[in-house]
C-alpha cells in the first residue's frame with residue numbers, strides 16, 4: 001500500500017483527535033502567570049496550508065495551534081539525529097509503515113478544548129511541523145529549536161510517567177483544574193486516553209470498537225465519553241497540559257501498536273488503569 005506509513009501516523013493522529021472530539025473538557029480559563037512567561041510557538045493553518053516559524057527557542061516552550069480542522073490539527077515532531085525533512089517525506093511515501101515513525105519522536109499534545117496552552121520541553125535541534133491530509137501527502141515544514149527559552153518548567157500537581165507498558169500516576173485526583181506533567185520514560189511511543197466507559201461497557205468493548213468501527217469509521221458510536229486525551233508521545237519527551245476533568249470514574253488507556261514487539265495495542269500488554277476524579 002503506497003501510503004501505509006502516512007496512514008499509520010494519520011490514523012494515530014486521527015484516533016487521537018476523534019477520541020478527544022467526543023466530549024470537550026470544560027471551557028478554557030485564562031492562562032496562568034507562569035504560562036505567560038513562556039514563549040509561544042504558533043502553528044497556523046490557513047487557506048493556503050500550514051505555517052510554522054522556521055526558528056523557535058529550545059527548552060520550555062508553549063505550542064499552540066490556530067485555525068484548521070479541530071479534528072485534524074497540525075503537530076510538531078522532533079527529527080531524530082541526522083534525519084532531514086526530505087528523508088521523512090520519502091519515508092512517509094514508502095511502503096514500510098515503520099519507516100517514518102523510526103525517523104521522528106512525537107511530542108504529544110492535547111485536543112483543542114484544552115484549558116490553556118500545551119507546554120513542551122524541547123531539546124535543541126531539528127523539528128518538523130506536520131499537517132496530515134485525508135488524501136495526498138502531508139505538508140511538512142522544517143523548524144529549528146535554537147537558544148534555550150530560559151523559562152522554568154511549569155509547576156505540576158499531577159504527574160504521569162508513560163512506561164512500557166503502564167501509566168505511573170495517581171489512582172485518584174480532586175476534580176477541577178490541574179497542571180499535568182506527562183513524560184515518556186519508556187522506550188517506545190505512548191498516548192493517554194482518559195475516557196468514561198458507557199454503562200455496561202468494558203475495555204474489551206473499547207478495543208473492539210477501535211479495531212472494527214474505529215474512530216471516524218461508519219457504524220457504532222464509541223462505547224465511551226471522552227475526559228481528556230494526550231496524543232502519541234515518543235520516548236524521552238516531557239510536556240505539561242492543563243486539564244479540568246469533570247468528577248467521575250475514568251479508564252486510562254493506550255491503544256498504540258507495540259511497534260518494537262508484536263504490534264498489538266499497548267492495552268493488550270496491560271497499559272490500562274482506573275482514575276477516579278472526585
Ligand SMILES: [Cu+2]
Nearest residue numbers: 190191254266
Ligand atoms: Cu502505550
